[in-house]
Amino acid sequence: MFTVNRRTLCAIAFAAASLALPAAAQAQAQLNVNTALTRDDPLFKGLERMRDRVAERSKNQLTIRIFPGSQLGKDEDVLEQARAGANVAVVVDGGRLAVFVKEFGVLSAPYLADGFQGVRKVVTSPLFETWVAKLRTTSGHQVLSFNWWQGDRHLITNKPVKVPADLAGVRMRTPGAPVWMETIRAMGATPTPMGWGEVYPAMQQKVIDAVEAQHPATVGSKLFEVAKHVTKTSHFNLITGIVTSAAWFDKLTPELQTILREESLAAGDFASKLTEESLAGFEETMKKNGMTIAEVDKKPFIDATQGVYEKLGYTDLRAEVLKLLK
Known part of the structure; x- marks a missing residue:
């Protein structure tokens, strides 16, 4: 509350x-x-x-x-x-x-x-x-x-990520809502809630190790100055x-x-x-500023996060939503 x-x-x-x-x-x-x-x-x-x-x-x-x-x-x-x-x-x-x-x-x-x-x-x-x-x-x-x-949100890190196990021990910024935090935890990282305006200095000062964000926000906040890798997980x-x-x-x-x-x-x-x-265009900007953008097999991340729906009580609601998408 x-x-x-x-x-x-x-x-x-x-x-x-x-x-x-x-x-x-x-x-x-x-x-x-x-x-x-x-x-x-x-x-x-x-x-x-x-x-x-x-x-x-x-x-x-x-x-x-x-x-x-x-x-x-x-x-x-x-x-x-x-x-x-x-x-x-x-x-x-x-x-x-x-x-x-x-x-x-x-x-x-x-x-x-x-x-x-x-x-x-x-x-x-x-x-x-x-x-x-x-x-x-x-x-x-x-x-x-x-x-x-x-847009889709992806992983912004300073080390390559290929599978959820690569996120073990990684402190990743998330919004404070439970669904965000539980998803990042399921992906293997340690969720660290903070306001978006705090992300750049937190990355710069190594208070956090990573963030997940959509391309426009990554470029708009110039995260390419404090992180080098984008892994396209499209988790959100x-x-x-x-x-x-x-x-x-x-x-x-x-x-x-x-x-x-x-x-x-x-x-x-x-x-x-x-x-x-x-x-x-955002991807080109990130590349020009030294970021490596990697495609990744999403299945391990999809599998890792499916339990979030049950944990938060969204299983039935998800089924309703999926009916709308057919």
Whole structure:
């Protein structure tokens, strides 16, 4: 569970102040979107498109500000602010939402679906919408869209990796969600949770030995300066969403709510396709900066991680998801 910290208290105070404003002062609404990604990331370009389209369609009655590099705090902190009713949103994965609604965690489970179109079928399905409704009731969060694909995640190390046994004793950064940590543990490494902004200095200072990441994030954070090997395990197919405060969202007019959700979905597709088109270029950038990119037999990693579903209670849910993918 999240505890009440200084950020939460500030968010509560902000929300209370907003409720006290006269109607005229609330005629224009603003949403502050936080992301750990850099300005060069395809998803950031999608956020810019969303910002511009929402402003255009709403005639500036709803504006969006984007904060890259986790300027508003870690994902968990911003989710906490949203629970308090603040006008914030965050680009976040399902694993972090599983603390509120368990079902979301399956989206971050290993080797679930292939590519953008595969996982998109899941996050635009009626099944997924039941999770969205449950999240509103349970935690007070509103999902705007969840089709922001960031690509497959691979191993970033300073030594070659061919099989799970090569990861024994390797301290690998992961997000703090159980599904991420259990997967990395099953692959043979020692999961070490920390914020994305801490990864570069942690690798540089050898606080951690490795990280797992998608290509855009690897290049955006210049991890080629602190690591030399990329092993293409594709253990996670990273799909993320934009999640905001249900209390803030409900104060918008129905028209603005529709505009925000429609443009969020459209921008997610735009950003995801841009990611698909950019992957080869990211690999070239990594190679030019001295990284070795290795293909690997994925079967040993797939076999090693299958127990994660049973351990976390996702066996039946996985079967439901796989039906959607047929």
